[in-house]
Amino acid sequence: xxxxxxxxxxxxxxxxxxxxxxxxxxxxxxxxxxxxxxxxxxxxxxxxxxxxxxxxxxxxxxxxxxxxxxxxxxxxxxxxxxxxxxxxxxxxxxxxxxxxxxxxxxxxxxxxxxxx
Amino acid sequence: xxxxxxxxxxxxxxxxxxxxxxxxxxxxxxxxxxxxxxxxxxxxxxxxxxxxxxxxxxxxxxxxxxxxxxxxxxxxxxxxxxxxxxxxxxxxxxxxxxxxxxxxxxxxxxxxxx
Numbered sequence: 001x002x003x004x005x006x007x008x009x010x011x012x013x014x015x016x017x018x019x020x021x022x023x024x025x026x027x028x029x030x031x032x033x034x035x036x037x038x039x040x041x042x043x044x045x046x047x048x049x050x051x052x053x054x055x056x057x058x059x060x061x062x063x064x065x066x067x068x069x070x071x072x073x074x075x076x077x078x079x080x081x082x083x084x085x086x087x088x089x090x091x092x093x094x095x096x097x098x099x100x101x102x103x104x105x106x107x108x109x110x111x112x113x114x115x116x
Numbered sequence: 117x118x119x120x121x122x123x124x125x126x127x128x129x130x131x132x133x134x135x136x137x138x139x140x141x142x143x144x145x146x147x148x149x150x151x152x153x154x155x156x157x158x159x160x161x162x163x164x165x166x167x168x169x170x171x172x173x174x175x176x177x178x179x180x181x182x183x184x185x186x187x188x189x190x191x192x193x194x195x196x197x198x199x200x201x202x203x204x205x206x207x208x209x210x211x212x213x214x215x216x217x218x219x220x221x222x223x224x225x226x227x228x229x230x
Contacts, residue, residue, distance in 0.1 A: 004159070033217050035217075040222065041203065041222060041223055042222050043205065043207075043220040045217035045218065045219075048217050090159060090160070092160075104150070104165055105150075105162065105217075105218060106162070107152075107160040108159050109157075109158050109159040110157075110159055
């Protein structure tokens with residue numbers, strides 16, 4: 001059973017389109033994240049979310065919007081895609097702060113987005 | 117702002133050698149430090165987690181050390197094998213809360229030659 005699953009694994013689209021990447025975790029974790037890994041392989045956090053609060057990284061354009069229908073899902077919606085959005089996006093999850101295992105992240109396999 | 121640096125960026129060694137990967141961070145006020153492994157086209161696998169109060173952690177042929185005051189960590193791989201070939205990432209957590217996530221280094225791309 002996959003602990004953190006992302007779909008789709010590959011996504012190729014045109015500039016200006018709107019797309020979503022879905023993420024689901026079956027670990028019972030309280031906190032979920034989206035990370036972006038650019039062409040230089042640098043991983044940077046975009047968002048973190050638990051069932052109380054969404055933390056937005058200030059460097060993330062507001063074209064990116066995370067949506068969490070429940071604590072097991074954190075989807076990433078991107079509006080008006082740009083060439084620079086091409087990257088691999090990783091979803092992750094962890095236990096809530098203060099609990100055993102807090103900050104031990106489990107990552108999904110990644111979703112490679114290519115914007116043409 | 118926390119910055120994490122990993123040296124070397126790439127390393128190629130013959131099978132069987134022992135090797136050390138280095139990680140440094142600018143802000144010593146960390147909660148923990150983790151080493152991850154990333155295989156091409158796949159997600160990250162957590163290898164070792166060192167809490168800020170600890171000095172080292174061991175798992176099989178891997179040993180990670182932490183010198184929080186100097187802002188350094190090393191990952192020691194003993195008796196390297198071709199299956200160890202991957203990118204190794206170091207990441208630090210600023211606080212006990214998960215909301216801040218992790219700050220990653222750019223990784224060390226390791227190739228073990230058969």
